[in-house]
Amino acid sequence: MTSHKYVYLFEEGAASMKSLLGGKGANLAEMTRIGLPVPPGFIVTTQTCNAYSANDQAMPEGADAQIETALRHLEQQTGKHLGDPANPLLVSVRSGAAVSMPGMMDTVLNLGMNDKTVEALANLTQNPRFAWDCYRRFIQMFCNVVLDLGLHEFETVFSGHKRRGGFKSDPEVPAEVLKQVVADYMKLTQRLSGKPFPQDPRTQLGLAIRAVFASWNNPRAIVYRKVHKIADALGTAVSVQSMAFGNMGDDSGTGVIFTRNPNTGVKEFYGEYLLNAQGEDVVAGIRTPHPIAQLRTELPEAYDQLFQTCELLEKHYTDMQDIEFTIEKKRLYMLQCRVGKRTAAAAVRIAVDLVSEGVINKEQAILRVDPVEIEKLLHRGIDPNAKVDVLATGLPASPGAASGRVSFDPDKAEKLKEEGHKVILLRHETTPDDIHGMVASEGVVTTRGGMTCHAAIVARGMGKPCIVGCDAIHIEEEHGVFHVGDRAIKEGEWISIDGATGRVILGAVPLVDAVLSPEFKELLAWADGMRRLGVRANADNPKDAQKAREFGAEGIGLCRTEHMFGQGGHHPERMAAVQKMILADNLEGRFAALDILRVMQEEDFRGILQAMAPYPVTIRLLDPPLHEFLPGQEDLAIQVAVAKATNNPAPEAEALLRKVRQLSEVNPMLGFRGVRLGVIYPEIYEMQVRAILAAAQELFAAGVDVHPEIMIPLVGHVTELKLMREMIAKIDADMQPRFKYHVGTMIELPRACVTADEIATEAEFFSFGTNDLTQTTFGYSRDDAEGKFLAQYVQQKVLAENPFVALDQQGVGKLVKMACELGRKTRPDIKLGICGEHGGEPSSIAFCHDAGLTYVSCSPFRVPVARLAAAQAAVRAGGQQATTSAV
């Protein structure tokens, strides 16, 4: 029978063994392996932890014996022995999972202390106070972590002694008093646990290792794993390491260091240290640590050694490191190293610099930067040096920062804006009726809603900061005030918001503009060289189109014409024409209204085609149901009923109500919209097609390289598309001069996916509308699901992710892939794009790459995100590809 290996000496491990040894243990082993000064020790594996958990909290057979063997080896290496009253070995016992879970599990330091070894420590350090304080702290920590006794009663004992002795702070307490405290702790332990404090260090060690294993399943660790989507089956390893003491005098010390500046990414030593101190003292904040540069003068040899070690570590790990060290009597010890956390700006700078330094290649650099993070670099932010008074924190729904006078009402917001004020719109939630208020505002806060609620989506589309679900805020609209706890802020007062973090701040705080660093541009240029996916933007007007080009968009993937129809309150005069068209009693009236719209649309299309030339512009014909352009039925019905009840006849409202009722739908999402409008009322689509072709023709005649793509929404059956193509061909027949244009369709219905081979006979391109496709595939109305059950579904893990945020690859993705395959079977060169919200989400972009799509399209501010994510997908899928294909 071969015995399983449960324990690894540091010299037996390596960085690659993270899943077995935990992150901390693997790095300690790695540092040992490459000859760095690491206090010796050993690691009990994550598998041991899992066996322990599975085995009803019992150590697997043989594990304890292996620990004993490793311990003997450690004693040999250090020349110290656990419990030796002359030269005792003290060890730290730390948890360490494969994935960092800071503060989530337990640690025991100075293990090995007892009534005898405390004296030895006093002798060896010539510092009895230190030795007794160590002992006191160890007992307290051990009782809490290992024996699960409450900290509170220990604190009470200690503070009693302090009070009676008149000591204001811990360091004032002398060794004699600490001895009494220890004596009292011993009694307390006996009383609380029914047993004496374990004096045998081997018993201490066995209990401590078991306690660390058990801490893997403490409630806060379980919650942390849920939140961060870490598998429960990973388990934690335990590192047992001989202690090094940074508090052995002024030639000792301890510190934390980053090999580069984690805020800016600049290549400089960044960190701090304290002389004559242990790690805890740096964290405790009683003494102010010194900047690391100062160490150079205080302990030049140790500094040089540290500096060289850092350089070596960074090269070895090919990334910026976060290091803990201790200096014991001028001798440097490395206690931990790991890849350092950093800001988005630093991540970009470090990745690019490491390439210049020859440490990594460009592909590696591309993979080093989180695409989601870089969106923050594109927006304004709160000045990091400003003092801020945070009122509340909500969900960071759209990045960027803004200040303005708070307004609860979109109409008021619009008025304030007109009067020259800056406004922040604060609402319970927003609806399409509020869009004019959002347009007028610098940013939006809602008290309800999730990351994909209306406010979030619209604000992201507009590139405005937005915070949603900020439920600490209570709006009392009728009193013109909102409350946060017991604070009241009046409507009209200044607030600031940080959409990147979700902070709502009192007052107007200084903002800083986004400046795209040269490194950022360079990184994106590399990304462009690697990605196969094209990147387009969703934009409805020349301004957004311009912004999209600045961010590197190679075309427009979705230009929604309903916004040009006045939806969202931008153009009241257009809305009037649209309503006239809908309410017309005869074809004549309808055509007159359409003529007005055609002239406006032609101008829109001219503007946007010009702005994007020579890139393609995909224009989607009218999609929403017509009743969305009319007043709400309930409001009208109330108006009419009240008018009747109060004897004030309102015949116009009654007539309008009749029409609204006639158009009203039980399920508008599945109603009379998209191509269904085009089939039943061909004159509307005809008008739009005329406007597109006329605009393109005029520009083409003027020498502009235009590429319009006409996109038919909501096609479910090939015949719908066929009819629309025939209509377009008829209009096109008398167009001169000839320019090239394409006709294609949104694929946003399951039926379109499963019959994509048929649809491709009529479509030159597919653009996956994954928002609607997600709605129909899941049978979720996004407007309803978010507030009713979806949040709970994600929380209860019914769904791993909100499918409106990250594309559901098992379900919706399967349909997308099927459509791609069927479409290509009919038309091998069919252009395949995606224009739903998912087009800017990295995991979805990776999916699009794998599915062989031609391009993704997303809101302008997400274009750089998409460029980077597309490059990462290409690199991950098998190395760089020479050029970006045509979009």
Added chain:
Amino acid sequence: MTSHKYVYLFEEGAASMKSLLGGKGANLAEMTRIGLPVPPGFIVTTQTCNAYSANDQAMPEGADAQIETALRHLEQQTGKHLGDPANPLLVSVRSGAAVSMPGMMDTVLNLGMNDKTVEALANLTQNPRFAWDCYRRFIQMFCNVVLDLGLHEFETVFSGHKRRGGFKSDPEVPAEVLKQVVADYMKLTQRLSGKPFPQDPRTQLGLAIRAVFASWNNPRAIVYRKVHKIADALGTAVSVQSMAFGNMGDDSGTGVIFTRNPNTGVKEFYGEYLLNAQGEDVVAGIRTPHPIAQLRTELPEAYDQLFQTCELLEKHYTDMQDIEFTIEKKRLYMLQCRVGKRTAAAAVRIAVDLVSEGVINKEQAILRVDPVEIEKLLHRGIDPNAKVDVLATGLPASPGAASGRVSFDPDKAEKLKEEGHKVILLRHETTPDDIHGMVASEGVVTTRGGMTCHAAIVARGMGKPCIVGCDAIHIEEEHGVFHVGDRAIKEGEWISIDGATGRVILGAVPLVDAVLSPEFKELLAWADGMRRLGVRANADNPKDAQKAREFGAEGIGLCRTEHMFGQGGHHPERMAAVQKMILADNLEGRFAALDILRVMQEEDFRGILQAMAPYPVTIRLLDPPLHEFLPGQEDLAIQVAVAKATNNPAPEAEALLRKVRQLSEVNPMLGFRGVRLGVIYPEIYEMQVRAILAAAQELFAAGVDVHPEIMIPLVGHVTELKLMREMIAKIDADMQPRFKYHVGTMIELPRACVTADEIATEAEFFSFGTNDLTQTTFGYSRDDAEGKFLAQYVQQKVLAENPFVALDQQGVGKLVKMACELGRKTRPDIKLGICGEHGGEPSSIAFCHDAGLTYVSCSPFRVPVARLAAAQAAVRAGGQQATTSAV
């Protein structure tokens, strides 16, 4: 160069060549082939017609020459010659497509007449009047059909002569006058067409053939093909046949005969004839034809020959025939034979009788009866002998007949019913709020809506007659009257309706009960022996369950518990409990309400499980969104607003409105319903599961063989189902004694289809909810689509069929098949059923057979339809299968 064959002599063709020779031509050829007395002739093929149409109305090369050859052959056969002044050949020129299109295309009789042959005919028949009348009619027919001249002016000429001569009817007009008419016709032809009437019979023939070809594309033929879904590419053939004369004296005659009674199916000669007459005279109705039996005494030899020929033809074609014959001087000539049209009752009788007679086998018999038609045999009907005054005709949405007092309002209808009156509910359309009115009524008529509108579906489910989309009716509810044209019928007057034909009839007409004939039962018994698909019924109460068993259902495939929750107004006391549950502010209140419901549900389930034992009963847990159990938001909002405006505060309505608003949804179809309720409010499903298991347990303990199947609706992700199964397992844990039950899911979302392999890990059965699956796959809200665009989609042929009526096999069907395959991959013995409306529709049932489903489930009255359709599918798919598998 091989010349194409455009022309076939009768003796060269056969019945199997229908697509080339047309139905009429192929049957004439077949009769010739088997030696029956058919006047000789030839056929110009449908391909010639197609070539003619494609070739811009020009005969393909060689066709005219082949016609000439065939004509010569015909002249040899008959010994007569076209245009021969002594013994002229006269021919009929008739159209005939592969599919019968009665009256849609043109025919020319007596072709070959001219100024000379008319004299020959007069001599040969010794009847100048007959000859000249023939000539007159020929000119008129030829000018109209071939030369496209208006009939009107010819009629004017003829009636002028009649008026001047004082003749009251055509037969009175003597030969001399007819000669003058012919002379005037000649002048008129010259004047109208600019050319003389063609005297050359060969010219006449060429023109006539071309005219028949052209008539394939006349407007009424095009419309007919659209309506009957006949392909435009079929084309028509032209039969040219020598004329036989039934008007050569009292030893001649003509008639039409069915080989069996087309109304009852009884094996008897059925038809009529006239002596000394041509076919036109039978149709014209001037003389009353005699019943065919009389011919036996008048012309016994011809009768015997006819009788034998009919017997022979029926055996030859193995089906009841519809025959046209002519007797010329005691000699019988067959002019046409085809499969005779028949009533549903006759179809059943004939099929079963033909099996007894050894003419066909049982499988053939099964295929002879249209499943849709037999539903009519299950319902009461209007007495066929009654005189009826039809007010209007709508769409026949649910078969059966009923009489009652007309009521426009469901509440009034209910009240009338309570007072002992019979009621017919007449509405613009119905909604779920009207169900109590439908329950109280004998039948329902709506002025709007299509075959799958709310009224249609609910009425079919209830087995009540229903007519929808009867737009000739104008309801003036405020005046208590409805109008049809200029007739006004008051509310409360008696009307009758015939749901099988869509007729709305004034007054109470006598009705006849459905009596299931022994033949009908025998046919269904055969069907049961052939089908592989099981047949279940959708039923929500013991009464419907009983009905379903009577019709042969082998279980319940869908028992909707929401009806038991009081939806539809059946149970106001339950509705009150449901509302209490929804409105409860705390869990206590909710549980109290649920307890009341649990007791009621347990009783429901006991009843239905008992009624169906030992068959399985699939019970679907609550499906609709909770707001469906509360009053409508708009009504409440109006109530509150009016109360405010008139200073009558209504705090209760306000509170209710708040809750209704909170629960309201933009797209309820895609909202918070089905298993989503089960996940978020587990207590509701728990209550239902407890009730099901308790009821089953009690029956099982009493020795009843119960098989409950718990069905979770609207599952889109396997985890939803997993959670529900865990919940059920917990409840089940303490159930004693043990009985077997199953847990499965509706498959009604595209995501469920594409992840069916995962879902099958938790599901013991799938039941395809093709109503919702059609809605989500197409992105059609049925409530909206029918009235907004779907009818036009079908009319404009965007869709071949309404997908809510016949399963869309290309799209929805593809997903169903995928789900079947994936489900079986995970769980090879998974039970697969369908419980949407499609479960009772024959083409969908055939699809279900092909997809390998286990059973279909439909409304009780459709159960026999499904049994027959399932057998047909099995026979078509490859012969009889020994036994019906378990359902």
